[in-house]
Every structure is written in structure tokens, then in C-alpha cells.
Amino acid sequence: MKILLCGSVHQKSNPESFRQLIKTILALHPEHSLQIEQRLYTYLLSEGFSLGGISICTPRGVVDTDLLISVGGDGTFLRTAKLIAGTKAGIIGINSGHLGFLASLQPEEFPHFWKELEEGTALSEERDLLECFVTDQEGRETFRALTLNEVAVMKRDTASMISVATYINGELIANTDGDGQLISTPTGSTAYALSVNGPVVHPHSPVVQICSIAPHTLNMRPIVLPNSVEIELHIESRSGAFLLAIDGKSHPETIGATVHIRRSEKRLKVLHSQHYSFYQTLRQKLMWGQDPRL
Numbered sequence: 221m222k223i224l225l226c227g228s229v230h231q232k233s234n235p236e237s238f239r240q241l242i243k244t245i246l247a248l249h250p251e252h253s254l255q256i257e258q259r260l261y262t263y264l265l266s267e268g269f270s271l272g273g274i275s276i277c278t279p280r281g282v283v284d285t286d287l288l289i290s291v292g293g294d295g296t297f298l299r300t301a302k303l304i305a306g307t308k309a310g311i312i313g314i315n316s317g318h319l320g321f322l323a324s325l326q327p328e329e330f331p332h333f334w335k336e337l338e339e340g341t342a343l344s345e346e347r348d349l350l351e352c353f354v355t356d357q358e359g360r361e362t363f364r365a366l367t368l369n370e371v372a373v374m375k376r377d378t379a380s381m382i383s384v385a386t387y388i389n390g391e392l393i394a395n396t397d398g399d400g401q402l403i404s405t406p407t408g409s410t411a412y413a414l415s416v417n418g419p420v421v422h423p424h425s426p427v428v429q430i431c432s433i434a435p436h437t438l439n440m441r442p443i444v445l446p447n448s449v450e451i452e453l454h455i456e457s458r459s460g461a462f463l464l465a466i467d468g469k470s471h472p473e474t475i476g477a478t479v480h481i482r483r484s485e486k487r488l489k490v491l492h493s494q495h496y497s498f499y500q501t502l503r504q505k506l507m508w509g510q511d512p513r514l
Contacts, residue, residue, distance in 0.1 A: 293317020
């Protein structure tokens with residue numbers, strides 16, 4: 221099996237727990253073909269790990285692997301997931317960050333997960349991705365990216381509001397003044413969308429949701445749509461610019477550009493321990509349904 225190990229160089233977990241996890245993963249080599257992402261490789265060397273015989277991977281686009289192990293938080297998971305999007309490879313997220321909603325496995329649970337993977341009892345699910353691209357006033361494409369969580373257009377370098385005209389399949393549904401507009405996948409419903417009053421959506425639901433960010437109105441509510449729709453966002457701003465954020469990574473854009481969003485043909489294969497439960501994760505990580513009085 222070809223394995224790619226990626227991770228954050230800002231580890232938040234217990235140092236001994238992290239070291240034991242890395243030793244366990246390194247022990248998979250040479251029985252399995254193990255590569256380590258360059259930034260993590262350098263970090264592990266600085267921490268005194270022996271990496272003899274293990275090659276370095278410098279990802280540029282999609283990588284050739286069977287399994288991607290992401291060690292870090294949800295930000296690391298979002299970044300590395302794009303490396304295998306649309307392939308048969310699976311990703312397992314090991315939480316050494318803060319929340320760990322996507323990175324659902326704890327470091328000490330990895331040996332048990334690996335046993336499940338070898339026995340074929342680990343859980344596997346496919347997550348929807350969105351495709352976002354930007355065109356200029358002449359209709360020329362200037363930017364394209366995949367997103368697992370959300371696409372957001374936001375104001376930039378000013379306290380003034382921006383105006384976003386949202387079109388669904390060519391039909392105008394709303395002009396919204398505020399801080400921006402957010403388009404979320406079901407996976408992203410527990411991320412930024414949750415913070416702007418969007419609903420929690422089960423990750424297997426064939427939908428997409430639109431949420432306004434701090435709208436200057438009392439009656440602008442999130443809307444859930446079938447994921448077959450094509451969305452266009454037209455932005456106006458006094459500053460002449462706006463920010464386009466893809467899974468939290470910002471790209472500056474100028475007024476006159478049109479943002480297009482639609483469901484991608486590519487999907488992401490996410491792996492879990494066989495005891496994983498979306499609802500349990502909601503309760504444990506987001507305190508869903510928990511009554512602090514009890």
C-alpha cells in the first residue's frame with residue numbers, strides 16, 4: 221500500500237502522544253511504501269525522528285497514493301484532502317489540533333484503526349465537493365478551486381458593506397447587503413456556516429446551503445437547495461474589491477468578477493473507525509443537544 225503522511229508543524233496534542241503516533245506510522249515502512257510531505261518531514265527531523273529510507277513528497281496537485289494520513293486539526297484535513305480529491309485513495313484525519321471535527325481519530329486510536337483497515341472493517345464514506353471558478357468582465361476564467369467546506373465572498377479593506385446578487389440557475393433570488401455570502405456543502409454545515417446561523421446538515425445529504433454573513437436586514441434567512449443547482453454571485457463594493465475564501469484560504473478579487481459555484485464531479489473518500497458516529501461527534505465536539513443545567 222502507498223501511504224502519504226501529511227501534517228501540521230504546529231502540533232497541539234500531548235507531545236508524548238504525538239511521538240508515539242509518529243513512531244507507529246513510521247513502523248509501517250518498509251512493508252508499505254511510505255512518503256512524508258516535505259513540511260512535515262522537515263519538522264520531524266527537527267524533533268529527532270529517524271527517517272532513513274523514507275522519501276519526501278512535495279505535492280503539486282493530485283498525488284498518487286492509496287491512503288493519506290492527515291495529522292493535525294481540521295485546517296490540515298481541509299488542505300490535504302484536495303491532494304486526493306477525485307481519486308480512489310482515502311483520507312483519515314488524526315486530531316492533534318483543537319476541535320477535530322473532520323479529523324475524528326485520536327492519536328492513541330490509530331493502532332486500532334489500522335487493524336480495522338487491514339481487516340476491511342473500517343468505515344468509508346464519500347463527501348461532496350464544490351467547484352468554484354471566477355470569470356472576469358469578458359467571461360475569461362481567472363481562478364478555479366475545489367472546496368470541501370465552503371466558498372465565501374466577503375468585504376475587504378473597508379468597514380462598508382458589500383452587495384451580493386445571488387443567482388440560481390440564472391434566476392436572481394436575492395440582493396443582499398452585509399459582510400458577504402457563504403455557500404456551504406453538507407460537510408461545511410458544521411463549520412463557518414454554523415457560525416452564521418446555518419442549519420446542521422447530515423454529510424450524506426444531496427444539498428447545498430446559502431447563508432448571508434451579517435446581512436443588514438431582519439428577514440434574510442439561510443436557504444437549502446438541491447446540489448444540482450448552479451450558483452452565480454455578482455458583487456458590488458465601494459472599495460472596488462472583495463475577498464474570495466475557499467475553505468478559509470483567501471484570494472483577493474476585483475469588482476466586475478463573477479463567482480460561479482456548482483457541485484464537482486469529484487468526490488472525497490473519507491475513512492473512519494468502525495465506531496464513528498456523526499451524531500456522537502455533534503454531541504461531543506459541538507455540544508449539540510446538551511443541556512448545561514443537567
